[in-house]
Amino acid sequence: MSDRICLVEDDPAISEFVSKKLSQEGFEVSLFGSADPVMDQAPGAYDLYILDWMLPGKNSGLSLCESIRKHSPTVPVLILSALSDPSHRVEGLKVGADDYLSKPFEMEELILRVNGMLRRRSWYRSLPAQGSVFEWDDCAIDFERLEGRAGNRTFQLTQKECMLMKLLVEKEGQAVSRDVILDRVWGYHLFPSTRTVDNFILRLRKYFEKEAGLPKHILSVRGLGYRFMR
Amino acid sequence: MRGLNQKHIFFLFAAIYILVLAQVGWWALVFTRDADLISNLKLQQRSTTPQMVQEIQAEAYRRKLMFLSESLFFAGAACVGLAVLFRALRAERKSREVQRNFIEIVSHESKTPLTGLKFRLESLREKAADPEMARSLTLALEEVRRLSGVLEKTLDLNRSERHALQFESLCLAEVVQSVVHRLEPWLAAKKVQLHLELDPEIYVRGDFASLQNSVQSLLENAVLYNTTEPREVRITVLTRGSRAVLSVADNGPGIAVSDQSRVFDRFYRGQVASSVSGTGLGLYLARVIIEAHRGALRLVHVVRGACFEIELPRTRVV
Numbered sequence: 001m002s003d004r005i006c007l008v009e010d011d012p013a014i015s016e017f018v019s020k021k022l023s024q025e026g027f028e029v030s031l032f033g034s035a036d037p038v039m040d041q042a043p044g045a046y047d048l049y050i051l052d053w054m055l056p057g058k059n060s061g062l063s064l065c066e067s068i069r070k071h072s073p074t075v076p077v078l079i080l081s082a083l084s085d086p087s088h089r090v091e092g093l094k095v096g097a098d099d100y101l102s103k104p105f106e107m108e109e110l111i112l113r114v115n116g117m118l119r120r121r122s123w124y125r126s127l128p129a130q131g132s133v134f135e136w137d138d139c140a141i142d143f144e145r146l147e148g149r150a151g152n153r154t155f156q157l158t159q160k161e162c163m164l165m166k167l168l169v170e171k172e173g174q175a176v177s178r179d180v181i182l183d184r185v186w187g188y189h190l191f192p193s194t195r196t197v198d199n200f201i202l203r204l205r206k207y208f209e210k211e212a213g214l215p216k217h218i219l220s221v222r223g224l225g226y227r228f229m230r
Numbered sequence: 231m232r233g234l235n236q237k238h239i240f241f242l243f244a245a246i247y248i249l250v251l252a253q254v255g256w257w258a259l260v261f262t263r264d265a266d267l268i269s270n271l272k273l274q275q276r277s278t279t280p281q282m283v284q285e286i287q288a289e290a291y292r293r294k295l296m297f298l299s300e301s302l303f304f305a306g307a308a309c310v311g312l313a314v315l316f317r318a319l320r321a322e323r324k325s326r327e328v329q330r331n332f333i334e335i336v337s338h339e340s341k342t343p344l345t346g347l348k349f350r351l352e353s354l355r356e357k358a359a360d361p362e363m364a365r366s367l368t369l370a371l372e373e374v375r376r377l378s379g380v381l382e383k384t385l386d387l388n389r390s391e392r393h394a395l396q397f398e399s400l401c402l403a404e405v406v407q408s409v410v411h412r413l414e415p416w417l418a419a420k421k422v423q424l425h426l427e428l429d430p431e432i433y434v435r436g437d438f439a440s441l442q443n444s445v446q447s448l449l450e451n452a453v454l455y456n457t458t459e460p461r462e463v464r465i466t467v468l469t470r471g472s473r474a475v476l477s478v479a480d481n482g483p484g485i486a487v488s489d490q491s492r493v494f495d496r497f498y499r500g501q502v503a504s505s506v507s508g509t510g511l512g513l514y515l516a517r518v519i520i521e522a523h524r525g526a527l528r529l530v531h532v533v534r535g536a537c538f539e540i541e542l543p544r545t546r547v548v
Contacts, residue, residue: 011342011343011345011346012346013343013345013346013347013349013350014342014345014346014349016349017349017350017352017353018349020353082338082339082341082342082345083338084338084341084382084385084439085385085389085394085439086396086437086438086439087394087396102341103341103342103344103345104341104344104345104348104374104378105345107349107352
């Protein structure tokens with residue numbers, strides 16, 4: 001069965017072309033000129049969303065993205081926008097978009113990004129052998145519910161944090177380079193530098209390590225990347 | 231006044247105002263004391279009648295009055311002058327802000343129709359059976375690409391002038407790699423032999439998108455103005471003391487001596503302008519951006535071809 005894509009774009013020249021090209025690639029595309037009708041649709045209706053930021057009607061692409069995130073934390077969302085400032089990009093990613101493409105863009109790039117997002121989603125959905133919950137020491141992580149536990153403390157994790165943990169857990173005991181992490185978790189160099197990976201690791205250590213400064217499970221491999229040890 | 235916001239300017243003017251008032255107050259105090267001193271000396275030196283004492287005291291009073299009124303006049307004049315200057319400066323900043331907002335809105339608003347136009351042209355080119363028509367549409371698409379470039383450069387310039395750059399620690403080699411990745415199809419079409427020598431351990435504090443655009447301008451120029459076959463471009467990232475140095479060198483004809491002093495001028499296109507399409511903004515903008523990073527962009531003298539060098543303060547690798 002082909003993947004279903006919801007494309008919300010009010011400019012007919014763009015939406016017709018993008019929709020035609022995605023259909024040629026084998027996707028099932030539903031086209032909308034505003035965010036309002038998509039707001040009322042059931043969660044899980046699509047495998048991926050492509051949303052223009054500025055749309056006519058009550059809701060913008062950003063508010064639609066927020067609403068999608070509330071119901072489906074893992075469905076990929078890509079924002080298309082004429083706003084190309086890094087601050088706009090950050091704003092888009094903050095509301096939960098997985099990727100951001102500024103206009104004018106190349107159709108080949110959009111298709112590559114869509115395929116990458118679906119590939120990463122499919123990898124994330126394939127749960128580790130032990131099931132959706134992985135436990136070590138007095139910690140646990142639920143990859144399906146995006147939840148973490150350290151001692152008696154439970155907390156919510158973002159999808160990217162869970163993806164990063166899943167990658168490290170899958171390669172337990174092996175060093176995983178920053179480049180591999182960027183490629184598997186982010187796909188594109190959406191964030192500018194491999195420093196992003198380091199920041200995410202720091203956050204994960206704060207969640208799961210007893211002493212974030214002296215990690216025992218999420219370890220640094222100097223000059224390469226990181227390694228997970230149970 | 232570059233780099234100062236409204237609050238900074240207000241405090242600067244307030245400080246100058248206080249200094250002027252203090253200075254004038256000090257003068258008034260010193261001169262009135264002098265007036266007293268002079269009158270006391272006069273009274274001590276001569277044998278005085280009550281009428282003379284009255285005259286000396288009246289003269290001292292007049293002197294004091296004169297010094298005080300002069301001080302007040304100077305203080306008032308200085309305040310009025312400062313206020314007029316402050317208002318003019320504020321009005322000028324406001325009008326520049328309006329201008330920048332206008333440029334930003336127009337540039338952003340143009341992007342959606344431009345994307346629509348690009349896709350319509352691509353659709354037509356796919357359907358075009360006539361090779362002449364297909365060639366015309368390819369040229370039209372090239373013009374759209376150029377226009378997009380101008381819009382991006384305008385927005386970049388606007389951002390750097392607004393001090394809206396977002397600084398963070400970033401790997402210079404990654405900036406180069408992302409530009410190469412972005413231009414890969416274009417570089418392949420132009421049959422460019424690209425040599426990269428990038429030290430991955432060099433970090434700088436910078437705005438990723440702006441640095442990307444600066445490096446892209448240098449790389450595009452190294453290709454577009456290079457008539458040598460095959461075109462070769464060498465990009466290196468290395469350190470020089472505490473500085474990070476990124477250089478882009480080509481094997482082309484180089485830059486004419488008469489153009490060298492003006493290559494960074496806004497809208498300056500040089501002697502080969504007629505053979506290559508461009509805006510004359512690329513190098514100017516790249517230099518503005520690099521200087522906003524406390525760095526330098528310069529043309530380096532080489533035996534063959536052209537070589538541009540970006541020098542930036544290096545940050546510690548964590």
